[in-house]
Amino acid sequence: MKLKTRPYGEIEVHEKQKVHFPEGLIGFEDIHDYYMLDSKEGPFYWLQASCEPDMAFLLIDPRVFMEDYELAISESELLQLSLESLDDMLDFAIVTVPDDPSMISANLMGPVVINRKTRVARQVISQRDDYGVKHYILEEMKRESAKLAETC
Numbered sequence: 001m002k003l004k005t006r007p008y009g010e011i012e013v014h015e016k017q018k019v020h021f022p023e024g025l026i027g028f029e030d031i032h033d034y035y036m037l038d039s040k041e042g043p044f045y046w047l048q049a050s051c052e053p054d055m056a057f058l059l060i061d062p063r064v065f066m067e068d069y070e071l072a073i074s075e076s077e078l079l080q081l082s083l084e085s086l087d088d089m090l091d092f093a094i095v096t097v098p099d100d101p102s103m104i105s106a107n108l109m110g111p112v113v114i115n116r117k118t119r120v121a122r123q124v125i126s127q128r129d130d131y132g133v134k135h136y137i138l139e140e141m142k143r144e145s146a147k148l149a150e151t152c
Helices: 075-080 137-151
Strands: 002-005 009-012 018-020 033-038 044-049 056-060 089-096 105-115 121-123
Touching: 002 033, 002 044, 044 089
Parallel strands: none
Antiparallel strands: 002 009, 018 033, 033 044, 044 056, 056 089, 089 105, 105 121
16 A cells, blocks of 8 residues: 655555554544554654654654663553553654754653554553653663673
């Protein structure tokens, strides 16, 4: 199927890339279907709205820049994803890229969680007080490098 996208123009997508958010994303509750697209600027992914070509969110696995990241969400939120196993779960942070790319940040307070088998997803609220809406990725990576250097 052809899909108009913000990052790549019109591209071919497969049904297996489709992700359904029954409740939408926070602030975008009326849009339920998205496609996961690999980014040409790895380690990122694009979450492209199926019906809005100009609406796409950049995602990242938080463990890429924060090794000890732990997803902390309520059991009821996990139940709503109908997971058979935690191995069926993928989780991502939404990335914000400002004019100054050194200030790129990830929202760890509102992660996107996907059941990889059913492709049903939710944006949830983290139950960890130390995760906020702006974790500066480059800053976190420097901290991780410093920790690694201390152990060597």
